[in-house]
Amino acid sequence: MAEVLDLSSFVEHNAGGAAHMTLAVEGVGCAACIRKIESGLNKLPGVIDARLNFTQRRLAVDWREDEIAAAQIVAALEKIGYRAHPFAPERVEADENRHAKWLLKCLSVAGFAGMNVMLLSVAVWSGNVSDMTRETRDVFHWLSALIALPAAAYAGQPFFQSALRALRSGELNMDVPISVGVVLALGLSLFETATHATHAYFDSALMLLFFLLCGRYLEQMMRRKTRLFAGNLASQKAEFAHRLDANGELTRVPVSAVVPGDQVLVRPGEIVPADGQILTGSSEIDESLVTGETVHRHVNAGAQVYAGCINFSGALTVRVTAAGTGTLVDEVERLLRKAVEAKSRTVRLADRAARLYAPVVHAAAALTAVGWLIAGASPHDSIVAAIAVLIITCPCALALAIPAVQVIAAGQLFRSSIILNSGDAIERFAEIDTVIFDKTGTLTLPDPDLDVGSMDPDLLAHAARLALSSRHPLAAALARHAAENVPYPAAVEEAGRGVRVLIDGKEARLGSAAFCGLPDSDRQLQDRDPGASFMAFSYADRAAFIPIRQALRTDAIAVTQALKARGLDLIILSGDRGEAVGPVAMRLGIKQWLAKLTPAEKIAAIELYKSQGRRVLMVGDGLNDAPALAAAHASLSPITAAHLTQAHADALFLGERLAPVLCAIDVSRRARWLMKQNLWLTVVYNAVAVPIAVAGLVTPLIAALAMSGSSIMVTLNALRARLSMSRDPALKLVQAPAEPVEALVQSVELAS
């Protein structure tokens, strides 16, 4: 590397000249890798410690800054054979880690306390049917109270805090009945203990907390796992920019370190790293990631360019402006805000159940107390029966019913290369009846490919090998067809025109039509085949145009057919021209399509479909799709999508294929069905258990059995998702040929 690599934005500086950096490492697969990396780095002078986290594929390095630089460490890793990407841990990730640790602490306290109390409880239960004296039982109950009260106060915090927050904002969530149940069970038990009664429910309260915390922790693990993977992927995708310093020197810096006011150099074939204004140079740029338009735009000094555009022909100097200053970006931001506000109104299944559950259960408990009083029971006995109702209705099963299915479905999606951004997205994916696709980069592959059919294979082989020497983006598509990755040694690139080389004494040229001596102008070709771009190639006396176009994803036709077979309406909304959208729609058999849409028009179209009562899934990747993704009922993006777009999608999918869209819908539908089934299971369970409690027949032993029984029942039912999903043909479609990216998914997957 000729230019200087500057990684200072990733380095943490500690006291005494020590520095720390975290790197996401690619290609770590076995025990030997750990040793190679760690011993390789620890041998370097100045490195204090290098430790690889094998689960996360992340390397933490500490070193002394006066002896070695960050860039040298990355270079050393490259030499050992591992590509490492500096990594700036996100705040969200740190928060989630802390939260997960806290939940685990609560879980362990509830578990250990529950076990010890159960030890005492079993003694009391067996003592009650044999010869235990009242004094001994009281001692055991007091001991239970001594363990249970502080343990519940600590382990119940996640629920108490969330319940308080909900009540303060005037809402009811699942944590409210849980908290009420736990507090009343403990209060009643304390009172019973003080009055030397036979039954106390300390073990029930702790067991309830233990089961619920298990559910919470699993949910948290699922979220952490996807966040971790997304974080690694983001750092691998992170691009570098060439920053021009005041004295004209070039420094390679990570894009995240570029600030407004900086000047960056964008060479042909590179991606524009940030929004900005062109200072010098003129070029053709490909804005398909931003607008969906596949025809290149000619830009001159003074023009606005957006991050994510590909620079085609000339070097540009760009002054970076603050993100969101361009008219397009402003528009997208404004539409986004509106769409996001509208979306927060959808209600989750779990909250709906909670809203119904809490009043019903509390009313049932109150009625029990009143009923027993009227029947002539003492106030004490009536209240005991009422609290038994609260304990036995067991919010436990209800609180596990949905998360348990969510965790399993999310794992299934993860294995099918789909990363969920939000857990409740599964419910929304299940509800959709219309799928709207963006064209460029979604139905088609993000990188263009060439039509091989029309070319002489011999000519193609020469052209492909010559393309290896070119930095032109279209040449990259051609170069992928080269038999082996060996460029012609003497190839010469003429900036903005093409590459040429002598093969067996005859000259071969690849580039523009004029450069290759072909008469036809680009314009006429464009008219004949509007979807394609062309490169010219000449070798000796032979010459040809090589059409390069956006290719459909390999399984696009199969997937759209399968979606239609599931009764879904398919629509294409594209920002590209009609001539480019029409043929794609026809090949896929999609009758409804609209072209040349602005972001506002996309939203308007989605709103129209929504007003017809449809639930829309938007699949898109461009910056212009971001508001539409936020406005739709559910949304999906390929991992190649623009950053802003990714942030607003409910889920991202990896890989070259479209099958994950089908898979997301299938898995989610089945998951939602299981969620509903689980909710009905708890209803049935309560229909049996509540009359027993109302009749005043519940002993702590029955409560303990009912509680664990119902929780296990619901969890086992959720596990069925795994069985039925693994038989799904759509999943097979996704998992069949192993792609490198899927291997990556599997290698990052944590122990589950």
Next chain:
Amino acid sequence: MNVLVYLVPVALMLGLTGLIAFLWSLKSGQYEDLDGAAVRILPDDDIAD
């Protein structure tokens, strides 16, 4: 029943010891890299050759 006077405290102390041991292991980061721990036992570079 006099045996309870020391058996119960012993049982509770054992439970508490277990809890403290778990919290200590959590705090010292032993659950940060579960897969790594599993493969790190494989290389036998601690054996002198």
